[in-house]
Amino acid sequence: MAENAIDFETGRTLNALIRRMGGMDECLRLGFIYQDPNGVMSPSAAGMAYLMYVVARDIKDPAEAFAAGYEAAVELMAPDDQSSPDT
Numbered sequence: 179m180a181e182n183a184i185d186f187e188t189g190r191t192l193n194a195l196i197r198r199m200g201g202m203d204e205c206l207r208l209g210f211i212y213q214d215p216n217g218v219m220s221p222s223a224a225g226m227a228y229l230m231y232v233v234a235r236d237i238k239d240p241a242e243a244f245a246a247g248y249e250a251a252v253e254l255m256a257p258d259d260q261s262s263p264d265t
Contacts, residue, residue: 191226192219192220192221195210195229198233205225209222209224
């Protein structure tokens with residue numbers, strides 16, 4: 179098993195997560211990094227969501243981060259207007 183092996187295609191993204199979170203241990207603790215059975219690490223879905231919804235929006239306040247997560251969930255859970263029988 180490889181130790182600290184990084185997926186080549188996601189290396190830059192993984193390094194951005196590690197740098198922002200203060201280290202690999204913190205990323206692993208938060209579940210922002212996925213390690214496959216061979217020991218190769220890549221950003222998890224949670225890590226990618228953090229980069230897309232928090233970092234990309236330049237959110238620094240925890241309350242803003244929660245609000246952004248709520249907004250994203252509402253958008254995903256909202257019924258599609260096109261498939262509504264009322265339209």
